[in-house]
Amino acid sequence: MLDDRVRAVLGRLEAEEAADRAAGMPETQRSLSVGPEAGRLLFALVAPNAGCEVLEIGGSRGYSTLWLAAAARILGGRVVSLESDPAKVEAWRSNVADAGLEEWAELVEGDAKETLPRLEDGFDVVFIDAWKNDYETFFALARGKLDPGGVVVADNVFSNEVVKAYAAARQADPTLVSVTVPVGSGLEVTTVLRP
Numbered sequence: 001m002l003d004d005r006v007r008a009v010l011g012r013l014e015a016e017e018a019a020d021r022a023a024g025m026p027e028t029q030r031s032l033s034v035g036p037e038a039g040r041l042l043f044a045l046v047a048p049n050a051g052c053e054v055l056e057i058g059g060s061r062g063y064s065t066l067w068l069a070a071a072a073r074i075l076g077g078r079v080v081s082l083e084s085d086p087a088k089v090e091a092w093r094s095n096v097a098d099a100g101l102e103e104w105a106e107l108v109e110g111d112a113k114e115t116l117p118r119l120e121d122g123f124d125v126v127f128i129d130a131w132k133n134d135y136e137t138f139f140a141l142a143r144g145k146l147d148p149g150g151v152v153v154a155d156n157v158f159s160n161e162v163v164k165a166y167a168a169a170r171q172a173d174p175t176l177v178s179v180t181v182p183v184g185s186g187l188e189v190t191t192v193l194r195p
Contacts, residue, residue, distance in 0.1 A: 002043075006070050009099040010039070013063045029087075033063035034129060034155055038184035043071040045151060045189075046125055052077030055123040055145060057112050057138050058130030059083035062095040062105075068127065069096070069105040079105045080119065082112040116141045129155040135166045143192060150192045157186030 002010075017033050034042070046052050046068055052075065054068050059081035068079045083089050089109050096105050108115045112130060116138070126142040128135055135154055142152060152170075156163045157180050167188040170178035178190040 001074060002070055003100075006066055006099045006101065009095050010036070010063065010066055013061060013066075013095065016061075017063075033060065034067075035184045038155065038187055039064060039067035041181065041183050041187065042127060042153065043067045045153065046071035046077065047074050049077065049124060050075040052125060053123045054079040055116075055119070055126045055142060056081040057116065057126065057128045057142065059092050059107060060085075060088050060129070061091040062093075062099075064127060064129060065092065065096060065105050066099050066101060068125075069101040070099075073101065073104040077104070077124075080108060080123075081105060082108050082110075082115055084109065084111050113137060113141070116145075119145060121145050122147070124150055126150070126152045127155075128152065132156060132160045132162045135163060136169070139166070139170075143195070146192050146195075148192055148194060152188075152190045152192065154188040154190070155185060157188050158182075159185045163188070 046054055052072050054072055056065055056079055059065055065079055065081050072078055083092055092107055096102055123145045128138050157167045167180050170176055170188055170190045175194040176190050176192060178188060181187045181189050
């Protein structure tokens with residue numbers, strides 16, 4: 001649930017993101033958070049699933065992690081978040097602690113191309129919000145961690161040509177059901193029908 005602690009940290013992160021953009025901070029240093037509408041959709045995908053195991057590829061400062069972990073704690077799930085940037089790792093840890101969600105969110109530090117293959121299978125939802133040229137690689141790696149019926153959500157369909165191509169490839173694959181959801185920067189929501 002979104003209690004006052006979670007709401008306070010989400011609000012602070014939204015203000016920080018707006019200030020970073022206004023100051024012209026380079027993308028590599030910004031949070032690049034999904035925004036509140038996409039956060040609510042992620043929450044809605046996770047919250048009703050008992051014991052929901054979530055994998056987040058690209059944790060950044062923890063904005064989307066807070067939405068996912070707040071949803072996962074309702075019915076006993078958890079989030080495993082992957083992040084490599086040391087400054088963002090530190091911010092992620094601080095923000096998750098400030099929101100009181102440490103019990104439901106775990107951070108794995110390092111390059112996701114190296115850390116993801118070492119994770120155990122059994123995720124129900126995967127959220128990809130990392131460097132766009134790596135989406136295909138991350139989808140291929142994450143798909144093996146999902147059972148049939150698992151869901152992969154990818155951000156930035158509307159704002160990036162590489163992700164548009166990623167979305168088109170998901171929609172053309174008969175082993176998947178995939179749809180572009182016009183929320184935030186566009187989310188591709190994909191259900192895996194067969195491994």
